[in-house]
Amino acid sequence: MKELDFLPQWYRADRSRRQRRRRYCVLFGVIAGLVCFWSFIAGQTVGGLKAQTQEMAATLEQGQQVIQTAMEMDEQIARLSRQAEMLASLTPRTTVSAALGELSALACENVVFSRVTLTLEPIAEAVKPAAESGVVRLSAARTDTDSPLPAVPQRMRITLTGIAAGGAEVARLIERLEGSAYFENVAPSFSRAKKINDRVATEFEMTCTIADYTVQK
Numbered sequence: 001m002k003e004l005d006f007l008p009q010w011y012r013a014d015r016s017r018r019q020r021r022r023r024y025c026v027l028f029g030v031i032a033g034l035v036c037f038w039s040f041i042a043g044q045t046v047g048g049l050k051a052q053t054q055e056m057a058a059t060l061e062q063g064q065q066v067i068q069t070a071m072e073m074d075e076q077i078a079r080l081s082r083q084a085e086m087l088a089s090l091t092p093r094t095t096v097s098a099a100l101g102e103l104s105a106l107a108c109e110n111v112v113f114s115r116v117t118l119t120l121e122p123i124a125e126a127v128k129p130a131a132e133s134g135v136v137r138l139s140a141a142r143t144d145t146d147s148p149l150p151a152v153p154q155r156m157r158i159t160l161t162g163i164a165a166g167g168a169e170v171a172r173l174i175e176r177l178e179g180s181a182y183f184e185n186v187a188p189s190f191s192r193a194k195k196i197n198d199r200v201a202t203e204f205e206m207t208c209t210i211a212d213y214t215v216q217k
Contacts, residue, residue, distance in 0.1 A: 094156065094212040099182060103160070106176040110165035117159040122152040125215045156210040158183070164202045167191060177208055184211040 096118065107113065164170045170191055177186045189205040 094182070094210050099156070099158065099210055102180060102182040103158075106173065106180060108164070108169050108172055108176075110169045111162060111173055112164075113160055113162040115159075115161040117161075119157050119159070120154040121157050123155050123213065123215075153213070155213060157207060158210065159189075159205065159207050161205045162203075163194065163196070164204060167202050170202055170204045170206075174206060177206075182211060183208040185209045 099118075100116070103113075103116070164173070170188070174186055174188060177183045186208040187206065189207060191202055191204045194201050194203040
C-alpha cells in the first residue's frame, strides 16, 4: 500500500526553519548567560583586586609615614645628643658654689678678695702626645665626635685678687690652698705693699686650679 503525503514542501521547509531558529535562540541565550556569568565573575575579581591594591597602597603610605617619623626622631635624638654633649662639656665637673664655699672657709679673717675669676683652660698634660702624658682621667667622659668645643680636656683655673693685712696672711692663704683637696697648682702672681687709710696692706694675686682630674702616666 503506498502512502500519500499531502503536506506541501514549503510547509516542511518553514517548520524546519522555525526549529533551527528555536535552536539558535536557545544557543544564543546559553552563550549570553555564560557571557554574563563570566562578566560577573570577572567584575568581582577586578573589584577584589582593586580593593587589595588600594589596601596595599594605604599600607605602603602608612609605612612611609612611619619611616619618615622614625627618621625625624633619629635626627632629633642626634641633635639632642649633640646638645647634651655640649652642655656636659660646658658644665664644670666641680660645682662652682662648692669651690667658692671652700675658698670662703680657707680665707683668713685679715684677707679680703676683691675679685675671683674662673676660666677654663686646656689641661697641659693632655695637649702633649699620649705616649708622653699618659691617660687623662676625668669625672665626665668625652667622645671623639666633631664639636665646636675644644677637643682637649679642660680644667677650671681660679684667679684670686685681694688685699691682706700683711705678707704673712698671704703666705698662710697659700698654705691653706695647697693643703685643700679642692685646689692644686697654687702659684702667686704678685704681692706688693699698698697704703690704705694711713695703713700699709699687702695687695696680692694668685692662681690655682680645681683638682677634679688626675693624670696617669
